[in-house]
Amino acid sequence: MKSTHSSKMPLWMALLLTLIMVITVREAAVIVCQWAGIEKAANIVGLLTMFFILIVWRFIKGVPSWLTQASNTLLVDSGFAFLPVSAGAGLLLFGLGDELWGFMLTILISTLIPIWGFAVLANRWLNRDADMKANTTINEQK
Numbered sequence: 001m002k003s004t005h006s007s008k009m010p011l012w013m014a015l016l017l018t019l020i021m022v023i024t025v026r027e028a029a030v031i032v033c034q035w036a037g038i039e040k041a042a043n044i045v046g047l048l049t050m051f052f053i054l055i056v057w058r059f060i061k062g063v064p065s066w067l068t069q070a071s072n073t074l075l076v077d078s079g080f081a082f083l084p085v086s087a088g089a090g091l092l093l094f095g096l097g098d099e100l101w102g103f104m105l106t107i108l109i110s111t112l113i114p115i116w117g118f119a120v121l122a123n124r125w126l127n128r129d130a131d132m133k134a135n136t137t138i139n140e141q142k
Helices: 011-036 039-060 065-075 084-095 097-141
Strands: none
Touching: 011 039, 011 065
């Protein structure tokens, strides 16, 4: 497994390339799912396809720093934008009455805690790779 490599790519270009990757994979998934007759599964197919592409890319070549930087910039404040539970909560908020607190607790448990757990695991994974790279550099200098 190779570690990430650095790049001098400007942020705007990294953002553009990242968006092009995401849109291309998603639209390809839409076309494949329409061809297969399962149009409603296009989003999950695209999500899983992008996941597997990035996993393979990481193990073969290493994820470039421009992709990490662009992803962090795009996703830093948009965690709730992709959660259907939060979208539904915005529509139903005024009609909940006494059930509001139970509903908010459900949202907390089902979204925020898993996102936090994933962030902790990702941080450990990335720090382990950085430590391994630092140790390799120190051993090469000896």
